[in-house]
Amino acid sequence: GIQVEQSPPDLILQEGANSTLRCNFSDSVNNLQWFHQNPWGQLINLFYIPSGTKQNGRLSATTVATERYSLLYISSSQTTDSGVYFCAVKTGANSKLTFGKGITLSVRP
Amino acid sequence: NAGVTQTPKFQVLKTGQSMTLQCAQDMNHEYMSWYRQDPGMGLRLIHYSVGAGITDQGEVPNGYNVSRSTTEDFPLRLLSAAPSQTSVYFCASSPNSGQPQHFGDGTRLSIL
Numbered sequence: 001g002i003q004v005e006q007s008p009p010d011l012i013l014q015e016g017a018n019s020t021l022r023c024n025f026s027d028s029v030n031n032l033q034w035f036h037q038n039p040w041g042q043l044i045n046l047f048y049i050p051s052g053t054k055q056n057g058r059l060s061a062t063t064v065a066t067e068r069y070s071l072l073y074i075s076s077s078q079t080t081d082s083g084v085y086f087c088a089v090k091t092g093a094n095s096k097l098t099f100g101k102g103i104t105l106s107v108r109p
Numbered sequence: 110n111a112g113v114t115q116t117p118k119f120q121v122l123k124t125g126q127s128m129t130l131q132c133a134q135d136m137n138h139e140y141m142s143w144y145r146q147d148p149g150m151g152l153r154l155i156h157y158s159v160g161a162g163i164t165d166q167g168e169v170p171n172g173y174n175v176s177r178s179t180t181e182d183f184p185l186r187l188l189s190a191a192p193s194q195t196s197v198y199f200c201a202s203s204p205n206s207g208q209p210q211h212f213g214d215g216t217r218l219s220i221l
Contacts (some may be wrong), residue, residue, distance in 0.1 A: 004151075016126060033209050041215050043199065048209035061125070086151055090207075096167060097201075099151030 002027045002091050004101035013077050013107045014068070021072040021103050032063050035073050038083045046072070047084075052080035077107045091099030111135050115200050115213035122190045122220045130185040130201030130216050140203045141183040142167070142210070143175065145196040152199060158183055159206055190220045 003026040013019055023032075034046040045062040047054050049070065054061055058077075063070040074081055084102040116131045134141065142157035143166075149183060154167030158177040172194055174186040183202075198218050201210040 025138055029190075031207060031209075035212075041197065043212040043215075045211060082128070088151070096154050097152075099144075099153070101149065101151050 002029070002089060002098050003091055004087060004098055004100035006085075006087055006103050008102070008103065010104045011106070013105065015042075015077060015107055015109050017077050017081060017107075018073070018075045019077060019105070021074070021085050021105075022090075023070040023072070023100055025068050025070075025087075025089050027068070027091050029068075029089040029091050030067065032070055033088045033097070034061055034070070035086040035088065036081075036083050037086065037102070043086075074105075077105075079107045079109055081105060082107045111215035113200055113202050114209055115198075115216050117216060118214065119217045120219070122187075122218065124190060124192060124220060126188065126190050127186070127188050130187075130198055130200075130218070132183045132185065133181050133211060134183075134202040134211075135181065136202065136204075136211075137180060138204050138211075139180065139200035140206045140208070140210075141177065142201050143173070143183070143185045144199045144201065145169065145194075146199060146215075147196050155185065155198075194218065194221050195220045 005024045012073045036044045056076045060073045089097045113134045132141045139160045143155040144152035156175040158164045203210045
């Protein structure tokens with residue numbers, strides 16, 4: 001099956017800093033989502049982005065499907081951005097959403 | 110609009126007991142799925158359903174049963190709980206399998 005690798009596995013930032021989180025995948029995808037899992041365990045949809053670029057406030061994401069990667073940008077980070085960020089993909093008609101292992105982000109005040 | 114609702118939020122079981130994790134959505138979504146999340150890992154698919162009356166196995170189906178008698182509900186059953194099933198369980202739904210999924214808040218299950 002498809003492999004999803006996220007990097008870096010852990011990231012520590014000072015409040016106000018910018019960061020880039022990466023998701024590489026091993027096959028063509030027709031669905032890619034970024035999620036934020038907050039310290040309470042809730043999974044929050046950030047972006048549905050199988051290709052192209054989207055922005056939502058301080059967050060933006062770009063997926064280059066032909067090169068099989070996606071990037072999540074966080075600007076002017078805040079302590080509330082802390083948590084785990086997951087990338088998840090689907091291929092073709094497969095109904096299975098495959099998750100990466102996540103990137104743990106800690107933003108310090 | 111409640112979205113995806115999971116009950117209970119927490120549960121402790123003894124080995125060999127059975128229980129049902131409930132999942133309900135009020136968005137008329139056809140696609141529903143169950144995942145488990147273990148420490149240091151992403152979510153892994155247990156079972157999924159593309160519509161009422163249709164279910165299929167995911168990546169880690171052993172030890173779990175599901176049914177989909179209505180569009181709204183997708184319960185997950187543990188017939189004989191084992192310590193290896195200690196995990197956090199998430200239910201998700203989407204209009205169809207190609208659309209972004211929305212997750213419930215999870216059920217934290219401990220099996221002693």
